[in-house]
Amino acid sequence: MKVLATLLASSVLLATSAHAGEWGVGLELGYGKQTFKPHYTYYGGHPDDRFTNRAYGPEAALFAEYRVHLSPVFSVGALGRVGGTPSEWTLDTNEPAHLAYDIPVTVALSVVPAVHLDDMTALFGELGVAGGYVRHRKDSPVWSSYDQRGWQAGLVVGGGVERALTESVSARAFFRYTAYQERAFNSVGPAGNAVERIKDAPRAVSWGLGLMKRF
Numbered sequence: 275m276k277v278l279a280t281l282l283a284s285s286v287l288l289a290t291s292a293h294a295g296e297w298g299v300g301l302e303l304g305y306g307k308q309t310f311k312p313h314y315t316y317y318g319g320h321p322d323d324r325f326t327n328r329a330y331g332p333e334a335a336l337f338a339e340y341r342v343h344l345s346p347v348f349s350v351g352a353l354g355r356v357g358g359t360p361s362e363w364t365l366d367t368n369e370p371a372h373l374a375y376d377i378p379v380t381v382a383l384s385v386v387p388a389v390h391l392d393d394m395t396a397l398f399g400e401l402g403v404a405g406g407y408v409r410h411r412k413d414s415p416v417w418s419s420y421d422q423r424g425w426q427a428g429l430v431v432g433g434g435v436e437r438a439l440t441e442s443v444s445a446r447a448f449f450r451y452t453a454y455q456e457r458a459f460n461s462v463g464p465a466g467n468a469v470e471r472i473k474d475a476p477r478a479v480s481w482g483l484g485l486m487k488r489f
Contacts (some may be wrong), residue, residue: 282435295342297489301449302335306359310375312410333480339386341488351386352398355359368391371414379407380452382430387425393438400432409449410459410477418461418469426476428454442488452478478489 288355307330335357362376384402389395390429409423432450439445456475460468 287383292416298339298341298486299489300337300339300446300459300484300486302333302337302355302357302482302484304335304448304480304484306331306361306480308335308359308361308363308377308411309477309479310410310474311477312474314416314474316469317470321391323477326397326430327363327365327373329376331359331362333357333359333361333482333485335380337484337486339486341386341388343351346463347390349388349390349396351388351398353382353384354366354388354401355382355384357382369414369463371412371417371419373413374410374411375476377406377408377454377478380478381405384430384454388436395438396436398434398436398446400430400448400450402430404430404454406452406454406476406478407430408454408457410472412461415464418463420459420461420472422457422459424457426454426457428452432480444486444488446486447482447486448479448482448484454478468483 283456306393307427309366310327312325325414337353337355339351339353341349341351357380365373382402384400385442387397387401388396388398405427407423408426411421413419430452434445454476459471461470462470
């Protein structure tokens with residue numbers, strides 16, 4: 275992860291050192307899917323369990339970009355983004371137990387190369403490092419509970435198409451995939467004893483539209 279971040283920063287610095295660039299800020303609105311696949315290992319010897327839990331919902335993000343044109347056809351940008359979503363996966367069981375998983379806030383820093391088909395239209399890709407505020411929660415008065423929340427690093431890849439609306443305003447359609455690193459934690463029983471070891475590496479997919487103003 276650190277190596278990728280260093281390579282991303284170096285590529286942008288090399289490009290911007292020799293070419294003048296332009297700033298842009300924008301807003302994205304879209305829809306996303308968060309996938310959690312917790313793997314349960316039981317300290318009491320019960321066979322392992324694996325589950326797939328998915329959350330769907332709207333997403334919004336603000337972003338800023340610095341872009342340099344290396345030629346009439348090719349440009350490269352450095353993009354920072356912060357986003358959020360109200361989507362949440364929940365489940366109530368007969369245990370009884372209530373479970374809730376979500377990633378309400380995300381950030382990313384990416385390199386965004388683009389190929390300009392003409393003066394109005396460009397195809398772009400995205401490769402970067404991401405962070406997600408991931409929450410795994412389970413509440414059960416009789417079996418096991420956990421409340422794990424915090425930032426998890428990840429990798430983001432994506433792409434899309436951008437179309438100029440005016441000299442300084444453009445619209446874009448995008449698709450993005452984020453893979454987060456694995457988190458491992460224990461659940462505890464009512465007496466405070468460790469009951470399960472849970473591992474999960476969430477994934478997220480987003481798609482939508484955006485507007486950007488360049489300066």
